[in-house]
Amino acid sequence: MTQVLEIDRLTKGFSLHHLEKDIAAFEDISFSVAAGEFVLLKGANGAGKSTLLRTLYRSYLPLSGEIRFHSSHGMIDLARAADVDVAHLRRTEIGFVTQFLTARPRVSAEAIVAEPLRLAGWEHEAALKTARKALETFGVKPDLWAAYPTTFSGGEQQKVNLARALILPQKLLMLDEPTASLDANARRALVARLQELKDQGTAMIGVFHHPDDVIHLIDRVVDLTPDAAPQEDRDDVAL
């Protein structure tokens, strides 16, 4: 199996200077993810699941440890990579899906979805066409494609958000509870798209409040509860 990500003794904590306090998030986490593999993060609230995802994406700076990412430019340690390299990888190889859309005033749904393609150098019309198809897949009605999502309901915004976040196949994809607030059809569309990306070799690390939604995708479970058995196969785990 081709490894995509090797996390090695990764530790994260926060220093809150005004309280003169250090708060530990997780300590000495090690596991790896191969191409096409789906890893579910498990653990009670506060075990550090979302914190780990954000640390891997470098929204949080780790305290110590390594995040070896096998990029198309060779191996790079995301824990120490230059900001400009991280920004580049986020545009091209590493995706992050949350449940929130950052809608911008006066930008249409189809333009928001097409944006990652435009940034990757796609031609305008081709990007729009693919964007509309993605919106259709997630069940956003054609009437809304040219409208501004700032006025959409939470559920519709979430569909736009997913269409955008998953439009460009990435080497590594982080999923932070993307199924929250989705209706059944959109959830099905999401699982289908994730399966498609997985088959194309995208490595995925996800946090799901209801893992049943994605049970067929899960290859491995990593438990972040301190002192838990480090890794388990999905068959051993009561989800």
Next chain:
Amino acid sequence: MTLTLDAPRIVETRPLLEVKAVSKSYGPVQAVRNVSAHAYPGEVLGIVGESGSGKSTLLRMMNLEEIPETGSYTLDLPDVSGNLFELDRFARRMLCATKIGIVYQNPHLGLLMKHSSSGNVAERLLVAGERSFATLRQAATEALDASEFPLDRLDAPPIELSGGMQQRVQLAKAIALEPALLLLDEPTTGLDVSVQALVLDTLKRLQQDRQITMVIVSHDLGVIRTLADRVMVMRRGEVVETGLADQIFQDPQHPYTQQLVHAKL
């Protein structure tokens, strides 16, 4: 303490803008102390800090309006070389007119308030040597249009315009010559919140369509968060922290940055 980051390994292009170890005092006050900054092509660098942090002085150095006592400034552009602080007055003025655009918080600094809006934009082109009236008018109109200025008001002088419209004229003037570098000094401070959102949106559009390298200075974290890829935090003339915008806002490291981020409503 945190890890020190590596030098870039994937991105091989050189920074478009590089300021190294600049210092500047006004009498006994040290406004900027040994500050270095860089911005890659197409990148938006945000500089935050409170009044007196030295952020505007630094921006004026990048526009060659202030020359520091020490330090160097380079732009990686064809036919631009050496330390730009060492250029003579004339060369400095030419470089600013053709390669750098600037938008000030106060439109009076950037515009002739009683001349027509299109004339204000065309003046930029005149400085660069354009003489044909038709070309001037055409280029000015295009720049104003790109800044989303209403074209039925081309001849209105800025003094008759609202604050948001004055900023659009400044922006049009700044981008008329398609500069490689756009400097923004508190471009939306003092505007109504709704107008502010529209101006920010225009800036974001321009940035995406034209891939201009931008440096934006603001004490408003919302503005920086909307536009910047990377953020530099200044305090008392020094840089206390730099990082990716989301990292600075979600996981600030320095006590001052934490205080700044947590003070935001």
